[in-house]
Amino acid sequence: xxxxxxxxxKEYIIEIGKDSxxxxxxxxYTIDFKILPISGLASLLINNHSLEAVxxxxxxxxxxLTKGELYNVNxxxxxxxxxxxxxxxDLGDSGETAVKSPMPGVIIKVLVEEGDVIEQGQxxxxxxxxxxxxxxxxxxxxxxTAVKTKAGDSVEKGQVLVVIGDPEE
Numbered sequence: 001x002x003x004x005x006x007x008x009x010k011e012y013i014i015e016i017g018k019d020s021x022x023x024x025x026x027x028x029y030t031i032d033f034k035i036l037p038i039s040g041l042a043s044l045l046i047n048n049h050s051l052e053a054v055x056x057x058x059x060x061x062x063x064x065l066t067k068g069e070l071y072n073v074n075x076x077x078x079x080x081x082x083x084x085x086x087x088x089x090d091l092g093d094s095g096e097t098a099v100k101s102p103m104p105g106v107i108i109k110v111l112v113e114e115g116d117v118i119e120q121g122q123x124x125x126x127x128x129x130x131x132x133x134x135x136x137x138x139x140x141x142x143x144x145t146a147v148k149t150k151a152g153d154s155v156e157k158g159q160v161l162v163v164i165g166d167p168e169e
Contacts, residue, residue: 099137
């Protein structure tokens with residue numbers, strides 16, 4: 001099965017093969033993937049290297065937090081991808097988007113203010129959770145339209161922290 005994936009605007013073609021193998025842009029990988037009993041926690045072995053991630057499905061994408069980095073992931077199977085192409089639909093780089101807390105924690109620092117013009121990948125909030133500092137980054141560029149938290153706040157999983165809108169033309 002072939003999947004078209006966009007991770008923070010970078011595109012990948014993933015083909016799932018037999019016997020725990022996948023191709024990512026025609027490069028082979030051996031994988032073992034398990035969802036752990038802890039909600040949203042995934043354990044992966046990729047070419048014998050261990051990786052853990054918090055994975056959460058959002059409205060039209062997935063958020064993946066691993067090694068302190070938050071990734072916005074869109075996945076379409078081949079049929080959905082071809083239909084979207086025929087209709088001229090992109091995976092979405094406009095409109096309002098929110099940076100949400102991927103897990104409960106405490107805000108260490110807010111790095112943006114309302115009205116700031118930011119770029120995709122720019123750090124916006126530092127969240128401490130499970131004794132680790134996690135740098136939450138903007139999933140796309142734009143203008144910060146709302147900051148809904150401050151340093152010292154306790155936040156819940158899924159809580160909106162920062163809202164980013166389209167830049168004014």
